[in-house]
Amino acid sequence: MKGNTAIAISAGAPEWVEKRRYEHTTEEKKKLNLDNVARDILYKTLDKNMFSKIKTCATAKEIWEKLIQICEGNDETKENKLTVAQQKYESMKMRDGETMEEFDEHFSAVVIELTSLGKEYNNRELALKVMPTLPRECDVKTMAMRESKDLNKLELHDLFANLKAYEFELETRSEAGPLTSQPTKALAATTSEQFSPNTSKSAEQLSNDAMSLFVKKFGKFLRRSYNPSFS
Template sequence: MKILNVNTAVTTIEGAPQMVEKHRSEWTAEDKKKANLDNVAKDILYKTLDKNMFAKIKTCTTSKEIWEKLIQLCEGNDQKKENKLTVAIQKFDNAKIKPGETLTEFDERFSGIIIELISLGKYYSNREIVLRVMRALPREWDVKTIAMRESKDLNKLELHDLFTDLKAYEFELEI
């Protein structure tokens, strides 16, 4: 962070005062406090990054540079965002419970896909999400999913509630 001072000896063409960097020996307590904010922000950012991400930003000198680099790395340009969205939509469309995967594991994996889609600006209705989960289940679950389709309002059924019902049914199957 640069602490600036007004240079009263020179004005710009527009008539605005010219700003020059204030020497450290001239800093007031308030200036020191402001300058330390960048160090605090950098410290917070450093503590939240894993080793891999830290290696990518360690050459940045200010918290603003770090933040801009993180945005570039995580969000990328429009093309990168579009590619991420396409992949996330494909994950959603092709979601199937894997052989040997528990409903709890599938719940975590599928919820991760939903979170990724939301972070990329893609939203599905409760009905679309619930139907996608029901289609992801193996044939042995058809009786349960058909019963749920007929007895519940899929527009109001939340993902959490769906998985709670399915986990209860899974438990009954194992008995």
């Protein structure tokens, strides 16, 4: 029974007829106002196509029930949607070039769809589904998480938060790699030059030249000492 109707006698048989506005009680006016607000909110969320399907509904409750029927369908339709969603879940894999943020959105959307259709997975099942779908670069991280964390208590958003942090760490190391390798190469080149045959030969030659010069000067000094007239 609608709140804004009353029994009236027409042609000897009782029937429900809509009350005139001034006949509404205070409580009925409040309910009617709330219904108007709810309908207005629902109308604003619908496009023209969907609005055409519910415009004959008299109350917000009728609109809502009609929308559920349209979106979810009957039992057979629900079953078909669930089958499709489960197939997407089972075939889920991180795509080439996909970031962890994108995979999080992709995976979570499928999980939400399954939940809306009545199929839910616990934390452990979700974690064990995500981990094998990741690239090999994440194997070390996923193995560590399996050993150090209780997967039954690891929420999906926490799982992806850990994976995003690890992805960032890998990217940071990758970017820093070429910079750290340059000094190493320079050091290797310097070391190679220091121990190359040509470099060693030059050093030996310099040592011999210095010794020859010293011997000549020392000989001249001795000759002057024993022969003062030597100039």
